[in-house]
Amino acid sequence: MVQNLKVKVKKNKITERKNKSKKAKKNKEKIDVKSLRKKSKLVKIDKIEEMAKKMCASTNNNLKFLNTKETKKK
Secondary structure (H helix, E strand, C coil): CCCCEEEEEEEEECCCCCCCCCCCCCEEEEEEEEECCCHHHCCCCHHHHHHHHHHEEEECCEEEECCHHHHHHC
């Protein structure tokens, strides 16, 4: 079954830091994958979410697709 997916890049500000010897990162990027269907008709898309998160690396809301197998070999 094909679903309409929405990929969104969220940027969160971090105020606390665990290791105080290092500088705090200002922005943390998180990739969210959502289905555009109604909640009552929503089918589980965990596998699609996992694949999309593995394939996408975000920079300035531009999605770049990476081959994870090639990067692991090198």
